[in-house]
Structure formats: structure tokens, C-alpha cells
Amino acid sequence: LDELGVRRDLDGRRVMVTAGPTVEPIDPVRYISNRSSGKTGYAIARAAALRGADVTLVSGPVSLPAPEGVRVVRVRTAHEMLEAAEEAFRDADIAVFAAAVADMRPRAVSDRKLKKSLDGDELGAIELVENPDILATLAARKDRQVVVGFAAETNDVVPNAEAKLAAKRADFVVANQVGEGMAFGTDDNAVWFVDAEEVEELPRMPKSRLADEILDKAVQFLR
Numbered sequence: 001l002d003e004l005g006v007r008r009d010l011d012g013r014r015v016m017v018t019a020g021p022t023v024e025p026i027d028p029v030r031y032i033s034n035r036s037s038g039k040t041g042y043a044i045a046r047a048a049a050l051r052g053a054d055v056t057l058v059s060g061p062v063s064l065p066a067p068e069g070v071r072v073v074r075v076r077t078a079h080e081m082l083e084a085a086e087e088a089f090r091d092a093d094i095a096v097f098a099a100a101v102a103d104m105r106p107r108a109v110s111d112r113k114l115k116k117s118l119d120g121d122e123l124g125a126i127e128l129v130e131n132p133d134i135l136a137t138l139a140a141r142k143d144r145q146v147v148v149g150f151a152a153e154t155n156d157v158v159p160n161a162e163a164k165l166a167a168k169r170a171d172f173v174v175a176n177q178v179g180e181g182m183a184f185g186t187d188d189n190a191v192w193f194v195d196a197e198e199v200e201e202l203p204r205m206p207k208s209r210l211a212d213e214i215l216d217k218a219v220q221f222l223r
Ligand code: CTP
Pocket: 018, 078, 097, 098, 099, 100, 101, 102, 103, 131, 132, 133, 134, 135, 136, 148, 149, 150, 151, 152, 153, 164
């Protein structure tokens, strides 16, 4: 503890955090995205900086101020997020993937604004393709990095999180239930920590405290 009673257990460590949604353009004025507020990722970045880490926050568009002492790299699409995260991941000791990456994007981006149907024509469909999985892509290359994933589930939270833990090679997964009025945009959250050995259910708590719990758990995996 320092003179203010703050733990400095991440002194000399590099932490990378992805946060917020990504937005995937349809045309110059429209996009596909999701309800992520970025609060969890920003809280983790802030907490890591307070604990002494050198922090890079790769953030999709959110309406949150940059946490003090944190390097923020702003991106829009999943592809941009992958590129920025790739660079930060190389030097990271802990990598936290809190972003709600859009799983799909329109195959083609129209360079003109799409027009609404004239005289009752069919509107047609937007063809979607899958985005790269940033967590899985980077975790496949990990050497010393502690990899923390998230799992946003509406149902079967723990089994789904266990499947993601294995499929993505994370060291642990922070699983939470999402849905109307839950997790996205709120200031607190109830989660499960899922690793290869155990499942731990945490009580509902503010995202600021949850950030420290996540970092406490990540520190245990530091090599
Ligand atoms: N993730 C990612 N890149 C993606 C999709 C997800 O890095 N293209 C990361 C998220 O940041 C999170 C974890 O993978 O840490 C799980 O995200 P989630 O949306 O819960 O799972 P998906 O693998 O995308 O599966 P699904 O949405 O179909 O449940």
C-alpha cells in the first residue's frame, strides 16, 4: 500500500483493455452496433492505472471520459479494434477483453446513403459476414499474457462461459447475464468468475469494485 492506502501491485506491469461496442457501417449514415456503455472496461482501465500499471484502453465509441493516466486508442469497427489491440497485446502482461465487439458486419458498405423504398418496393436484405474474434485471435498467440475474457449470456450463463473459456484460450472468463435492464449500461453487475479449476459466483457490486476484483484475480495468474 502507498501513503494513500492504494495497492500498487501492478507497478511496472502493462495492461491492455478493450471496451465499449464496435460500430459496423451500413452506409455513410447508418451502422450496426449494440448497447454496450463501456463502463466495465473503463472501470478496469482506471483501476489498473491506480494500481500502478501502464494501461492502454482500446475503446469503441462511448460517451465516457478517458480515465486519468490511461492511454486511450479510439476505434470504430471490429477490424480497427483488432489492429489496435494486436499492438497493445504484444507488450501486455494482462489483457482484458471487455469490449462488446459486433459479431457481424455488412458484407458491403454502400458509399451512398441507402434510400427508403419508393412506391412499395421490397427493401431487400443486408448481407452480414462474421467479424474476427479479437480475444480468440490474440489469445492464440499468448506467451506470458494473462488473458481475461467476458461472456455475455441471456441463459445458461456458466456452461456457455465454460465453453468460451476453452474455445478462446482465456485464463478466466467473467460471465454475466445480459438482457433488458441487466449489465449493459448499469453501474453495477453480478458475475461469475470461470476458470479451468473453479466457478466463483460474486455478489452484485458496483463496476468500480468489480474492476478491482477482476484485477485481483488476474494478478494471481501473472507469471
Ligand atoms: N470477443 C472478441 N471479438 C469478437 C467477439 C467477442 O474479442 N468478435 C470477446 C469479447 O470481448 C468477450 C468474449 O469474446 O471477452 C465473449 O464475447 P461474447 O459476445 O460473450 O461471445 P461470442 O464469442 O461473441 O459468442 P456469442 O455472442 O455468439 O455468444
